[in-house]
Amino acid sequence: MSADFSINIRVYYEDTDLGGVVYYANYLKFMERARTDFLRQAGFDQGQLLSESRRMFVVSKASIEYHLPAVLDDWLAVTAKVQQIRRASLLFSQQCWRVQQRDESSASCANVEEGDLLATGSMLVACLDADTRKPCAIPQNLKMVLDR
């Protein structure tokens, strides 16, 4: 795996179901956390974006393939990569890996070369005007950051 942006996520009881594995809808939560932190490290807090410019990002299409199940106590690396920048939407390509946790101090840095690929997702995220819920252009300064 390349040096895509990724975050680490621990699997807790709340994430599992009676099959003993992570419930399928919860991967969408994990992937949203990765997208949110991806935008945050690019300088865009979604809460701020909402309160300051009344724009919000909402998923308009999601597809996900499940390869292997995650289980309790697993340490995951979830990636977020912008595949395509459109006028009013972003296409994200995302992966969820099970990785070895190296050491506590480097918690924020994923290392997935030797992990298991658990799930892959493709998420079309639309930029909406929060009041009208109509599509609107991606903020120009975000576009600039992503184009780099």
Next chain:
Amino acid sequence: MSADFSINIRVYYEDTDLGGVVYYANYLKFMERARTDFLRQAGFDQGQLLSESRRMFVVSKASIEYHLPAVLDDWLAVTAKVQQIRRASLLFSQQCWRVQQRDESSASCANVEEGDLLATGSMLVACLDADTRKPCAIPQNLKMVLDR
């Protein structure tokens, strides 16, 4: 059990955890569903309350005892009873029972005489001004309905 207000809830995969039982936080969801429907049948949709009078109900104290676990496919009856009406809050007493499902047509009518008591909760629900998040008086017409 007396003729308290109750709703029926089916236990699905999403509600369970790897212990094979309903995850402990989810009983709070079930109990909120019962309070919401209790208010609805009294004529008070929370969405409407929020948009029309900018009031919302939020839980300020919750305590819950877990007696027996609910499992997949269980058919539950969750009760909601106002124990005490204060100026700006309501104290709810709630129970979660596992019951036999009689027949589909009477889905909305719980029958818990012969069920198992799974959990009991006590919920202090405050009425807030949605904009300031300060406590405010329970709407007078709701009070009248509850006092009957």
Next chain:
Amino acid sequence: MSADFSINIRVYYEDTDLGGVVYYANYLKFMERARTDFLRQAGFDQGQLLSESRRMFVVSKASIEYHLPAVLDDWLAVTAKVQQIRRASLLFSQQCWRVQQRDESSASCANVEEGDLLATGSMLVACLDADTRKPCAIPQNLKMVLDR
């Protein structure tokens, strides 16, 4: 919409997010509830299937398109229809509609002719041996029921 199997779901606080609408991952929960009840009315409780024949159904691919948001207090009809029966998997086609609630007594019967289509999903559900998590054939008696 045709006479597909469907269930009704009420939108509660727990389902919403700060955007004021149902959180995107929760549609997967709603669709699973519909599949579960579809199998149940065909005579197949998943809990029973697991304990008696050690088989479980897990989603291996999910795709979902979001058309319109559901909001608090909405009354939904969520459909489940088997699009394709394979040896070890079922392809479900599903829809989530906002409908008018006719009357309480007919709670279990959805009526969606005049509703709004909120989301459409396509779910590939694999049949697994619960112990090995390897794919195994759909139970023959389920196949017979679905083929009818």
Next chain:
Amino acid sequence: MSADFSINIRVYYEDTDLGGVVYYANYLKFMERARTDFLRQAGFDQGQLLSESRRMFVVSKASIEYHLPAVLDDWLAVTAKVQQIRRASLLFSQQCWRVQQRDESSASCANVEEGDLLATGSMLVACLDADTRKPCAIPQNLKMVLDR
């Protein structure tokens, strides 16, 4: 606040409800994450405990007071402290604080001196035999670690 064990948690979209704040049941999830990590750093992975000695911890009583709401993007510190060690249960005292995030590298170290106290919880956690679901004694080696 003393030097209790604590973990940091970021508030994401999934945690919020339409009131714009963290949904009340989700604090129970946050507090469970803290208890789980508390046990983990004491050398007790719950997944391992389950598979090796068929013991599991389940909450038998939970009470929680909500003081201030957490909102999107908040950085929380959630504490877990064993208040009392009984034969077959542990009484946890827990707090949820909103704190300033100092810097990424010290992500695992909470600093709550100047935070806002959002919620306090008291959780009675029973040790069960996973097969019979009967109470059983806290593992002796865990007791020794906690007694230190």
